Amino acid sequence: MKKLLLGTVLLTATAGMAAAQDVVRIGTEGAYPPYNFINDANEVDGYDIDVANEVCARAELTCEWVTNDWDSIIPNLVSGNYDAIAAGMSITDERDEVIDFTQAYYPPDPSAYAGLDEIDVTSAVVAAQAATIQATHVAESGATLVEFATPDESVAAVRNGEADAVLADKGFLVPIVEEDPDLVFIGEDVMLGKGIGIGLRESDTELKEKMDAALASMKEDGKMAELLEKWFPGMDPDF
Incomplete structure (x- = not known):
C-alpha cells in the first residue's frame, strides 16, 4: 500500500462526473506486487485489480485499466485522464485535500x-x-x-x-x-497511512457512492476476505 506524497504541485479539478460516463477508467501503476503488477500475459494483475474488478461488477460499471507512473498518478486523475485510482494508495490527510477516497479495502499496513x-x-x-x-x-x-x-x-x-x-x-x-x-x-x-482506498475526484460523488456500496457488500459477504487470503495469506480480514 504505497503512500503518495502530493508535494507542492497545484492540481485543478475537472468538470463532469465519472459515474455518468459509459466507461470508468481506472489508473494503476502496475509495478508494485502483490498489489498491482503486469503478469506473464501482459495484463494488470494483483490485489488492487481483483478488488476493483469486483467493485465494477457489483456496481454494474464498465471499467477499463490504465497504467501510469506513480509520481504523476494523482495529477492524471485530477486532469481527467482516468476516473479512479486503484494502486495500493494509502488514505492520508494530505492526499484527501486534493482527491477523495472510498472506504478502505486494505487495513493500515x-x-x-x-x-x-x-x-x-x-x-x-x-x-x-x-x-x-x-x-x-x-x-x-x-x-x-x-x-x-x-x-x-x-x-x-x-x-x-x-x-x-x-x-x-x-x-x-x-x-x-x-x-x-x-x-x-x-x-x-x-x-504510516490509514489503509488503502480507491482514489476519486472530489466531484465524482455518485461514483464514490456506488463503489462504497460495492466494497461494503464485499466485506459483508466474505468476498474481501477471500481476496485478502488469495494475495496475503493469513491476513486478518476484519478492518
Missing part, C-alpha cells in the same frame, strides 16, 4: 526497513521510492534520503551499495527478503 546488516537507520543512507510518505518519513528521521523512481530501484540501491537500507511497505518487502539471503529486516515496523 506497516512499512519496514530492510538492509544487509542491522544498523541505526536514523543515521544511515536510506532509499525509498520518490513521492511516497516513506520518503518523507526517512527525511524527517534524520537519515540521509536517496529517492528512486520505482520500488525495485530502491531495493537495488541497497544491494549495490548506494544505500544502507530501504524503507517500503512491508507487504512488498516480505517476499523480497524471503528470497534474498543477504537481506534482513531492520528494527521495528513503522505505521
